[in-house]
Amino acid sequence: MVPNCAEGRLVSNTYNPEDAGNPEDAGNLEDTGNPEDVDDGPAEPLTLPLDAWHRARGGRMVPFAGYQMPVQYEGIIAEHRWTRSHAGLFDVSHMGQLVVSGEGAEAALEALLPADLGLLKPGALRYSLLLDDDGGILDDLIVGRWADTFQLVVNGATKWDDIGHLRERLPDAITLSHRDEQGLLALQGPSAAAALAALAPEPAMAGIAPLAALGFMQTAAYVWQGRPLGISRSGYTGEDGFEISVQAEDITALADALCAHPEVKPIGLGARDSLRLEAGLPLYGHDLSEAIDPVSAGLGFAISKRRRAEGGFPGAVRILALLADGPPTRRVGLAIEGRMAAREGAKVLAGDTIIGTVTSGGFSPTLERPIAMARIGAAHAAPGTALTIDANGRHLGAIVVPMPFVPHRYHRTGAAK
Numbered sequence: 001m002v003p004n005c006a007e008g009r010l011v012s013n014t015y016n017p018e019d020a021g022n023p024e025d026a027g028n029l030e031d032t033g034n035p036e037d038v039d040d041g042p043a044e045p046l047t048l049p050l051d052a053w054h055r056a057r058g059g060r061m062v063p064f065a066g067y068q069m070p071v072q073y074e075g076i077i078a079e080h081r082w083t084r085s086h087a088g089l090f091d092v093s094h095m096g097q098l099v100v101s102g103e104g105a106e107a108a109l110e111a112l113l114p115a116d117l118g119l120l121k122p123g124a125l126r127y128s129l130l131l132d133d134d135g136g137i138l139d140d141l142i143v144g145r146w147a148d149t150f151q152l153v154v155n156g157a158t159k160w161d162d163i164g165h166l167r168e169r170l171p172d173a174i175t176l177s178h179r180d181e182q183g184l185l186a187l188q189g190p191s192a193a194a195a196l197a198a199l200a201p202e203p204a205m206a207g208i209a210p211l212a213a214l215g216f217m218q219t220a221a222y223v224w225q226g227r228p229l230g231i232s233r234s235g236y237t238g239e240d241g242f243e244i245s246v247q248a249e250d251i252t253a254l255a256d257a258l259c260a261h262p263e264v265k266p267i268g269l270g271a272r273d274s275l276r277l278e279a280g281l282p283l284y285g286h287d288l289s290e291a292i293d294p295v296s297a298g299l300g301f302a303i304s305k306r307r308r309a310e311g312g313f314p315g316a317v318r319i320l321a322l323l324a325d326g327p328p329t330r331r332v333g334l335a336i337e338g339r340m341a342a343r344e345g346a347k348v349l350a351g352d353t354i355i356g357t358v359t360s361g362g363f364s365p366t367l368e369r370p371i372a373m374a375r376i377g378a379a380h381a382a383p384g385t386a387l388t389i390d391a392n393g394r395h396l397g398a399i400v401v402p403m404p405f406v407p408h409r410y411h412r413t414g415a416a417k
Contacts, residue, residue, distance in 0.1 A: 135315020238279025
């Protein structure tokens with residue numbers, strides 16, 4: 001399970017995804033980074049269980065979220081297009097896989113998340129938010145239920161802060177476990193289901209549906225060649241796909257088996273970022289932060305009906321008022337004229353007045369044009385509104401457009417309600 005709004009989300013430590021957006025950068029991505037993205041991680045980046053595997057396949061490794069991770073293999077645009085038309089395999093083992101258990105775990109988590117966990121059936125997943133006391137977003141995450149135990153997947157660069165926050169806020173009777181013995185792979189694209197089915201994973205126990213019956217935002221336990229797998233139908237690309245939790249000692253064998261399929265290639269961080277941008281999915285640390293509330297971010301759907309009526313989650317008074325009255329700013333999509341991409345931090349203008357800032361931007365390989373997300377004044381957020389972006393002194397014409405930029409293709413048949 002990975003945040004996908006969902007596989008929400010990822011904070012850059014040194015690699016700056018904004019550098020991946022220009023088509024001229026696709027084969028020569030300079031890892032210049034963004035100093036403001038660096039947080040208090042390890043002095044030296046850690047290695048993931050698949051580090052040698054990536055290097056053997058020509059992966060260009062860069063520091064990201066405190067780990068050495070592949071930014072690309074054969075080129076960002078080629079990898080992006082392969083994922084849209086075939087299937088891409090992403091190593092997302094830097095994400096935090098957590099388990100919350102104990103009597104009262106549901107109520108304890110509901111005190112920290114704006115979700116109605118009582119509606120969450122076993123095997124179902126939900127996108128949710130970890131909020132501070134003012135309603136700012138500390139992280140976006142995926143929560144799933146197994147009986148009275150809850151599994152969380154949180155962003156890699158925020159996981160240590162998230163763990164600290166949860167341990168501080170959860171009651172002593174609740175156990176929080178970090179499953180750091182697990183790796184995580186994301187198999188994404190229209191051929192993902194066929195490629196995973198070719199491995200013939202079997203349900204781990206009676207009562208678990210076969211893999212083919214797994215719907216979007218559902219998860220279950222399977223076994224492949226005697227190896228346990230936790231498989232979720234979810235992702236961060238807008239495509240159908242799966243996220244597979246696997247023991248670190250088994251991850252190389254699984255990656256080899258998946259990439260032996262002719263429709264599967266390994267894909268790096270650069271294409272992952274351009275795919276999620278086309279899908280209109282926010283990136284923590286760029287489109288989301290503690291300074292941004294869920295309503296302004298366009299994530300009001302993560303606040304369930306009962307919680308809107310009852311409150312009782314961090315920042316509820318402020319957030320419920322924003323839901324009722326409307327936020328002063330909104331996250332919007334922008335289609336940009338010409339071929340020049342607008343980068344994070346570029347000012348957005350209505351006439352001569354600055355009304356907001358680009359939060360993510362880059363070149364869309366699918367649309368073959370630059371696109372961006374921005375946080376702008378709500379009065380200018382209607383689709384069709386003509387605006388201007390100041391890109392280092394060069395003015396780019398832009399139109400507010402609905403998101404996603406590229407339609408999602410999630411497998412919703414049989415999805416949890």
